[in-house]
Amino acid sequence: MAVLEQAPQRREIGAGIQISPNAMRVLAQLGLQAALGEVAKAPEAIELRLGSSGKTIFSIALQANAERRWGAPYWHVYRPDLLKVLDTALHARAPDAFYSGWQVNTISSTEERVHVTATDGRKIYGDVLIGADGVHSTVREHLFGIDAPRYTGNMAWRAVVPTAQLRNPPPPTACIWTGRGRHAVTYQLRGGALSNFVGVVEQAQWGDESWTQAGTREQALADFSSFHPLIGDLLTQADAHYRWALLDRQPLPTWHEGRTVLLGDACHPMLPFLAQGAAQAIEDAWVLANCLAHKHRDQTSVERSFADYTKLRLPRTTRVQAESRANQRRFHQPDLAYWPLAIAARLAPKAMLARNDWLFGHDVTQAG
Ligand SMILES: Cc1cc2nc3c(=O)[nH]c(=O)nc-3n(C[C@H](O)[C@H](O)[C@H](O)COP(=O)(O)OP(=O)(O)OC[C@H]3O[C@@H](n4cnc5c(N)ncnc54)[C@H](O)[C@@H]3O)c2cc1C
Numbered sequence: 001m002a003v004l005e006q007a008p009q010r011r012e013i014g015a016g017i018q019i020s021p022n023a024m025r026v027l028a029q030l031g032l033q034a035a036l037g038e039v040a041k042a043p044e045a046i047e048l049r050l051g052s053s054g055k056t057i058f059s060i061a062l063q064a065n066a067e068r069r070w071g072a073p074y075w076h077v078y079r080p081d082l083l084k085v086l087d088t089a090l091h092a093r094a095p096d097a098f099y100s101g102w103q104v105n106t107i108s109s110t111e112e113r114v115h116v117t118a119t120d121g122r123k124i125y126g127d128v129l130i131g132a133d134g135v136h137s138t139v140r141e142h143l144f145g146i147d148a149p150r151y152t153g154n155m156a157w158r159a160v161v162p163t164a165q166l167r168n169p170p171p172p173t174a175c176i177w178t179g180r181g182r183h184a185v186t187y188q189l190r191g192g193a194l195s196n197f198v199g200v201v202e203q204a205q206w207g208d209e210s211w212t213q214a215g216t217r218e219q220a221l222a223d224f225s226s227f228h229p230l231i232g233d234l235l236t237q238a239d240a241h242y243r244w245a246l247l248d249r250q251p252l253p254t255w256h257e258g259r260t261v262l263l264g265d266a267c268h269p270m271l272p273f274l275a276q277g278a279a280q281a282i283e284d285a286w287v288l289a290n291c292l293a294h295k296h297r298d299q300t301s302v303e304r305s306f307a308d309y310t311k312l313r314l315p316r317t318t319r320v321q322a323e324s325r326a327n328q329r330r331f332h333q334p335d336l337a338y339w340p341l342a343i344a345a346r347l348a349p350k351a352m353l354a355r356n357d358w359l360f361g362h363d364v365t366q367a368g
Pocket residue numbers: 004005006007016017018019102103104105132133134135136137138156158198244263264265266272275276277278279280281
């Protein structure tokens with residue numbers, strides 16, 4: 001096995017990630033729960049609040065429910081910490097598998113093998129090629145031709161701040177703050193030592209070559225000036241204010257050809273409004289590994305494994321892509337629009353929990 005990574009060093013951006021029970025179950029099966037538990041923060045609830053006043057629209061208790069109802073914890077992790085845990089596990093199992101500074105450039109296949117050449121001319125071959133190379137995937141382009149991802153009309157701010165620096169830290173929950181044409185998400189990391197901010201703003205044009213660019217504190221504060229002072233405090237205390245263009249694509253009808261297959265954002269990039277992009281990539285990886293396990297390596301068997309994998313995964317990721325998109329409308333409404341939801345949550349709290357069963361309760365480690 002070889003993991004080919006274009007970055008010269010193993011690095012992750014300094015931002016948080018929510019790992020929901022459907023993905024945590026896979027990581028637990030891989031024996032990573034204890035290591036992740038040391039660096040994670042378990043949110044007490046998933047909350048929806050009005051961005052303007054901070055008033056709670058609904059709150060779904062997690063600590064009592066995540067493991068009991070969905071079979072695994074719901075955790076928040078600092079991305080560099082997650083990478084370290086994955087890296088240590090990979091090194092323990094396959095110490096020579098990771099190739100950094102290896103940018104896949106061209107791909108060619110025969111009946112027996114798939115050959116890959118790096119931009120610096122190095123070559124490697126294997127039985128199969130798994131393109132887990134993100135939204136700008138080279139492997140996808142090789143399989144299905146050039147097809148630029150769609151700018152969704154949303155950009156995201158990201159910041160992480162030591163919680164001790166904040167006068168008014170975010171609640172110890174996964175908290176979504178609604179607003180007109182924008183929303184924010186706050187949560188804590190590393191047992192509460194860090195506070196994470198994601199702020200999404202509708203913006204018709206991106207208009208820049210790069211999908212990531214540095215912004216300023218003043219721009220970020222202006223975008224969230226109508227929000228609760230807690231958000232302003234977070235943005236004031238943050239050292240760096242980066243902006244991301246949020247991209248997605250329409251679902252693909254198929255994810256494979258010959259000995260090459262796609263996984264994660266390479267085949268189903270999605271808006272982060274359900275916090276599921278990485279979770280779905282983790283589910284994909286488990287299912288793909290299962291479909292390939294113990295099979296022969298002739299082309300027909302490989303293609304059959306890939307077809308099984310796509311059949312198992314495509315309907316689910318298509319639904320998650322669509323629900324992620326729908327959350328833009330759900331989170332970007334005027335304050336008054338949330339009262340029916342607030343009343344429904346009060347009258348039927350169990351129904352609020354049950355609405356998440358299809359997502360968090362899905363167990364790829366049990367499914368065939
Ligand atoms: C603001 C924001 C918040 C988010 N929050 C969450 C969350 O809370 N929970 C969640 O589950 N998801 C979240 N996501 C989504 C998540 O970050 C992505 O879905 C996830 O990183 C996709 O993983 P991937 O492995 O498919 O692709 P990537 O993470 O993009 O990884 C692709 C890798 O391939 C490498 N690569 C690319 N091209 C080549 C090449 N030619 N040769 C070699 N290597 C190459 C890249 O360097 C990179 O390391 C969020 C996204 C955003 C933007």
